[in-house]
Amino acid sequence: MNLKATLILLVVFALALAAYLLTRGSTSSTTGTGNTTDNNTQASGPILSTSDLGPALSRITFVLGEDGVRLELARIDGRWRVTKPHDFPADTQAVDELLTLLGNLRGFKSSQPLSPFPDQSSLALSIDNKVIELRLAKRQGSGRAGLTLVNGSDESHFDADDTLHDLIDQFDQTAFFARKIDTPLITAIGRITFTAEGGESLLIQDAGQWWIGQGADRQRAWDRGIAGQPGVNDYFHLLNTLAVYEHQPYDKSAGLAQFGLERPLIRVRLAPLDVSPDQLDTITEIRVGVPADPTDQLRYVSYAKASAPSPAVFTIPTAYALALGQPATSFRDPRITATARTLIQSLTLSAPNQPERVISFKQDGSGLYAVGDEAPIALDRATCSTFLDRLTAPQALGYFTEPADQLSLILRVRLDKRLGQAAEQFAIYQDPATTAEKPTVLVRREAEPVALRIDRSVIEPMLNPNLLAQ
Numbered sequence: 001m002n003l004k005a006t007l008i009l010l011v012v013f014a015l016a017l018a019a020y021l022l023t024r025g026s027t028s029s030t031t032g033t034g035n036t037t038d039n040n041t042q043a044s045g046p047i048l049s050t051s052d053l054g055p056a057l058s059r060i061t062f063v064l065g066e067d068g069v070r071l072e073l074a075r076i077d078g079r080w081r082v083t084k085p086h087d088f089p090a091d092t093q094a095v096d097e098l099l100t101l102l103g104n105l106r107g108f109k110s111s112q113p114l115s116p117f118p119d120q121s122s123l124a125l126s127i128d129n130k131v132i133e134l135r136l137a138k139r140q141g142s143g144r145a146g147l148t149l150v151n152g153s154d155e156s157h158f159d160a161d162d163t164l165h166d167l168i169d170q171f172d173q174t175a176f177f178a179r180k181i182d183t184p185l186i187t188a189i190g191r192i193t194f195t196a197e198g199g200e201s202l203l204i205q206d207a208g209q210w211w212i213g214q215g216a217d218r219q220r221a222w223d224r225g226i227a228g229q230p231g232v233n234d235y236f237h238l239l240n241t242l243a244v245y246e247h248q249p250y251d252k253s254a255g256l257a258q259f260g261l262e263r264p265l266i267r268v269r270l271a272p273l274d275v276s277p278d279q280l281d282t283i284t285e286i287r288v289g290v291p292a293d294p295t296d297q298l299r300y301v302s303y304a305k306a307s308a309p310s311p312a313v314f315t316i317p318t319a320y321a322l323a324l325g326q327p328a329t330s331f332r333d334p335r336i337t338a339t340a341r342t343l344i345q346s347l348t349l350s351a352p353n354q355p356e357r358v359i360s361f362k363q364d365g366s367g368l369y370a371v372g373d374e375a376p377i378a379l380d381r382a383t384c385s386t387f388l389d390r391l392t393a394p395q396a397l398g399y400f401t402e403p404a405d406q407l408s409l410i411l412r413v414r415l416d417k418r419l420g421q422a423a424e425q426f427a428i429y430q431d432p433a434t435t436a437e438k439p440t441v442l443v444r445r446e447a448e449p450v451a452l453r454i455d456r457s458v459i460e461p462m463l464n465p466n467l468l469a470q
Helices: 004-026 092-105 163-169 232-242 318-324 381-391 455-462
Strands: 041-046 057-063 069-076 081-086 106-110 112-115 122-128 130-139 145-151 154-160 191-198 197-207 209-212 268-274 282-287 299-305 313-317 344-350 357-366 367-372 398-400 407-415 424-431 442-443 451-455
Touching: 057 092, 081 092, 092 407, 122 163, 130 163, 145 232, 154 163, 232 318, 268 318, 299 318, 313 318, 318 398, 344 381, 367 381, 381 455, 424 455, 442 455, 451 455
Parallel strands: none
Antiparallel strands: 041 106, 057 069, 057 122, 069 081, 106 154, 112 130, 122 130, 130 145, 145 154, 191 197, 191 268, 197 209, 268 282, 282 299, 299 313, 344 357, 344 407, 357 367, 398 451, 407 424, 424 442, 442 451
16 A cells, blocks of 8 residues: 555544544533533433332422422322312322323433522422422522432432423412312211201211111111102212312411301211211311302302311302201101012001001012901002002101100001011001191101101001902
8 A cells, every 4th residue: 555545544534533523522412302411411311210100109298488388299098188288189180190290300410519499499209208309499600490309318410391390380289179079088977967057967877777866866867869858878979079169278367257167057077987076087077158248159168177277168059058058857768668669578567455467468470469367358459559659658748756655556567578688667656736637647667766747548558458458
């Protein structure tokens, strides 16, 4: 190879080396997004890992400015709740959107020192008893917004994108409040206390059955009612579907007077099954208030633990507010028996100074029919069917709350059921308020001191079974 060729090769090599160095330098000073870094900046990447935002994450706390904690979210029994500034179910979608935003948060890890903003705005994540804090900060001397990631004793500095800053700048705690009352709580309720217009009434669950009051006030409640006559399950459905219009922030020092909640129109307390009424930390209270301002036509509801000094306040539709004020007596079961007609096997009738009689109900290809214990009495099918319909349908015309000791007994009835279910018993008494134009009797179900006022024609076939005969 001659000298000329050697020089040409050296020139080509030099040019190639220069191109390589220029390209490498350009690559090291830029990123895929075009952002410029300094000598202390490492490659861009996610600030939080997927494990940080997984099931181990138990608490999220926003701290904004000099006011301190503005919002705290906690995962309780697998569900997110707002625990500060109020205790209320969290909007699952809003929390999921927050976690997605944090999972996409990216920045450039840097060793340059950052000084915190004076207001110390931050967002802290509690993960298996470890706290990761995302704290807004600024670069010393540059004025550029940055972010400090604190993970235990290891403090990492990031020059982050503006997503977190925008989130905190536009922070609105009301976005995290759910728009429905707490369904999981309602399913565990065993006691409901209603207070309205100076009176108090009680619904209590006993062995799977809802009752109105205790002792001398005990009366069976209706699980599922009909139009105009609600049952307990209808009330729970109302709470489950209660639409919350808006969360109302308020000055704690001013109290709840502006919403009419210091002296509420309606107060409802929901307690777990086995709890003393004085254990306020386990009791949820709903208050419905009428605003102090007469021009304010909204209805405000507070929802919190009964012991909470500053409950969450919401706007709800007026129709819901009025329905929440149902007294316990609105749920009383007006039927003589809660047994379906197809499950009634027989009636045993015991009148004073009379032999016991039995009416049995059977079914064949033509439908339901009845037979008496004094065979061969055949009983009319149509009349039999009508009698059972009226016996199991809502029949009470009113209620008699006075003691039954002075009443005159007409008949005692034991209702035996098919499929081995426990029998029911009730007694029929003469009604002091009966008239010739509107004859009535009183029916008192077993273990219930409150009697039902019933049209006499409903139970006439029991008083005289021959009326059913063809």
